[in-house]
Amino acid sequence: MCDGFISGRACRYTGQAVRALPIRVITVGKKRSEGVRLLVDEYKTKLKPYCSFEDSLVRSNPRNAQDVRAQVEDEEAAIVKLIGPDDWVVVLDERGRDVDSEQMAELLGDAGNSGASRISFCIGGAYGHGSEK
Numbered sequence: 001m002c003d004g005f006i007s008g009r010a011c012r013y014t015g016q017a018v019r020a021l022p023i024r025v026i027t028v029g030k031k032r033s034e035g036v037r038l039l040v041d042e043y044k045t046k047l048k049p050y051c052s053f054e055d056s057l058v059r060s061n062p063r064n065a066q067d068v069r070a071q072v073e074d075e076e077a078a079i080v081k082l083i084g085p086d087d088w089v090v091v092l093d094e095r096g097r098d099v100d101s102e103q104m105a106e107l108l109g110d111a112g113n114s115g116a117s118r119i120s121f122c123i124g125g126a127y128g129h130g131s132e133k
Helices: 034-047 068-082 101-112
Strands: 023-028 053-058 087-092 118-123
Touching (some): 023 034, 023 068, 034 053, 053 068, 087 101
Parallel strands (some): 023 053, 023 118, 087 118
């Protein structure tokens, strides 16, 4: 999972086996931008030897385009339907905390040792995520 040290401190998973979980990426939008599509495809290829990878697209709701709050709530409801009760959920948001590779490795290690059945990465729509994040 990591090379032994994270930012000068020992990695808690060095030398330990960590259970690899299936990964799902849930993205909101009418269609994916080329950049997001390329990233998802790249990680799908990289992760294929280690775990299953599912890619889900939740369409944004143009019916509520004039009411941002209603649109976000509809998108959030669609995402919540895809998330299982045992999923380890990671909400990706532009206002969120940046993590480096070692911190991501620890997050994946924590998820693998938590009893979760899958890791779901959620990428919100144009107006971000709802209040249930």
